Amino acid sequence: MRVEHQLKAFEQVLQNYDGSLPLHRFLPAYFKQNKQMGSSDRRWATRHLYSFFRLGKALSKLSHEERLSVSDFLCHDTLSLIVEKNLPDLQDKITALPEEKLQLISARYPDFNLEEVYPFNNQLSGDIDKACFYKSFFLQPDLFIRVAASDAPSIVSKLQAENIAVKQVSETALSLPNGTKLESVLQDGTYQVQDLSSQHTGTYFKPSKWDKWWDCCAASGGKTLLLHSLEPVLDLLVTDLRESVLLNLDERFRLAGIRKYHKKELDLLKNNDQILHHYAFDGIILDAPCTGSGTWGRTPEMLTFFEERKISQFSTIQKAIVQNVVRYLKPGKPLIYITCSAFAAENEDVVKQITETLPLELESMELIKGYDNNADTMFVARLIKKNQD
Numbered sequence: 039m040r041v042e043h044q045l046k047a048f049e050q051v052l053q054n055y056d057g058s059l060p061l062h063r064f065l066p067a068y069f070k071q072n073k074q075m076g077s078s079d080r081r082w083a084t085r086h087l088y089s090f091f092r093l094g095k096a097l098s099k100l101s102h103e104e105r106l107s108v109s110d111f112l113c114h115d116t117l118s119l120i121v122e123k124n125l126p127d128l129q130d131k132i133t134a135l136p137e138e139k140l141q142l143i144s145a146r147y148p149d150f151n152l153e154e155v156y157p158f159n160n161q162l163s164g165d166i167d168k169a170c171f172y173k174s175f176f177l178q179p180d181l182f183i184r185v186a187a188s189d190a191p192s193i194v195s196k197l198q199a200e201n202i203a204v205k206q207v208s209e210t211a212l213s214l215p216n217g218t219k220l221e222s223v224l225q226d227g228t229y230q231v232q233d234l235s236s237q238h239t240g241t242y243f244k245p246s247k248w249d250k251w252w253d254c255c256a257a258s259g260g261k262t263l264l265l266h267s268l269e270p271v272l273d274l275l276v277t278d279l280r281e282s283v284l285l286n287l288d289e290r291f292r293l294a295g296i297r298k299y300h301k302k303e304l305d306l307l308k309n310n311d312q313i314l315h316h317y318a319f320d321g322i323i324l325d326a327p328c329t330g331s332g333t334w335g336r337t338p339e340m341l342t343f344f345e346e347r348k349i350s351q352f353s354t355i356q357k358a359i360v361q362n363v364v365r366y367l368k369p370g371k372p373l374i375y376i377t378c379s380a381f382a383a384e385n386e387d388v389v390k391q392i393t394e395t396l397p398l399e400l401e402s403m404e405l406i407k408g409y410d411n412n413a414d415t416m417f418v419a420r421l422i423k424k425n426q427d
Contacts, residue, residue: 041119045103047079048086052102057343061087086120087339089113092175094155094341097147108147112139112176136173156334158346163382163417165405171380174409179335181214182207182413183229184237184264196223207411210267211237227293232260234413235332235406239376242402242420245269249320252277254306254363259287261323261376263294274299275317279306306359317366321374324363326356328377328384332408332415353383360392369425373398377417380405385417397424 055064065087069080086106093109100108107124115133122129131142144150153159155172162168185193187209194212197204200223205213211234214220220229243265245251249272253262256276266272274296278284281303291299304310329352334340360375367373375392377384385405393400403419 041123044079044082044086044119045106047075047083048090048106049102051083051087052090055087055339057339060337061091061339062337082118085114085118086110088178091338091342092155094175094338095157096152096154097150098154099149100147108143108150109176112136112143113178136176140173156341157344158331158349158381161346161349161381161383163380163385163405166380166407166415167409170407171409171415174412175335175338175341177335177412178216179233179408179414180412181216181218182232182234182237183212183214183220184210184232184267185212185229186210186267189228193224193229207234208237213412227295230260230263230290230294232264233333233408233416234411235408235416236260236378236414237264238406239374239416239418240264240268242372242374242404242418243268243321243323244372244420245272245321247271249273250318251275251321251323252317252319252363252366253323253325254304255325255327255359256287257283257325259290261325262287262299263290263296265323266294266296275302275319276300277302277304277306279304306362307355309362314366318368319366320368320371322363322367322372323374323376324359325376326352326359326384328352328356328379329381330378331384332378332380332417335408335414349381349383352379353388356384356388357391360388360398361396364392364396364398364423367423369397369423371423372401373421373423375417375419375421378414379417380415385419389419389421393421397426398422399424 051068065084069075089109090106092113093105097105107120110118111121111125111128117129117132128142152172155175194204194206202218203215207213245265245268247269251265251272252275254277256262256278262276276299284301329348379385389400389403392398398421401420401422406416408415
């Protein structure tokens, strides 16, 4: 039977996955090594793995097969053989609204607890609507792109001409179904893939012409590109610990037409005064290393494999980086602290400690509730360096 074949494939992949790699990197490598799996096998195994992990730790006493049946029912509006086999009485509810589906599962499984979907929920930032946040994990977040406001109408038209469902969220933000292939439709450099919440952090930058800005954990340059779109006439320094991501940054900047910038490979947990002693910045963007717990809707395997001890580890790193970079910020100028975390220990708690121990004053901060827009949940704070007279 086809359903038994699908279940066998799912179980085999699950047994070989230990969480050490992101699922989106593990699966292509696994499929490459197991070429006997056809395109249909790969497609269904991918769907089943992602659905399975979206259930988090809920209903953990059930068998893998039964948990997969529940999660596939909750996560999709197209019927699968798994649901047909194990939840036949719910087949006609596959297109029901998420709230109704959850009620049906709760009635069928009295032990179902929505809080168990997201582990460590006692660590969440206080502004989070926990029920809405937990429910969001049964939906794949959208793909968001950022475009120039003047280009938005023509880009929307191009996407619609290719029968791609596109929604204009703001003047510069477009929402598309996750997995949309844009390379063959849109020209490189005319758009940036960037989550809606990440785009929103730009409202905290407020750069002025001729300012000197430092994106100190630049990675592939997404925040710098956002900064540049707000004010192109800036003196830019971008740094990161990893040379490989800075090479990716170079290519993205080239496509975006950014030619003038400085780039350095730095470990911000060390004293870099020999390199940076002559720098004084009008703004610093710290998109801090973090648990990524606000983005687990895109990497739901983390609901199963994340280790709680890492929260305090990242919090310690974040505080140390702020201490090491703030010395290069001019008085009266902003440090923009950003995480893609939903944990208070990485967000409000860090802000509290650094304002108590460093010459920084909080101007504004926000937990960006991505679950309201099928996007990531993030945190941003704008802190101003005090005059030290």
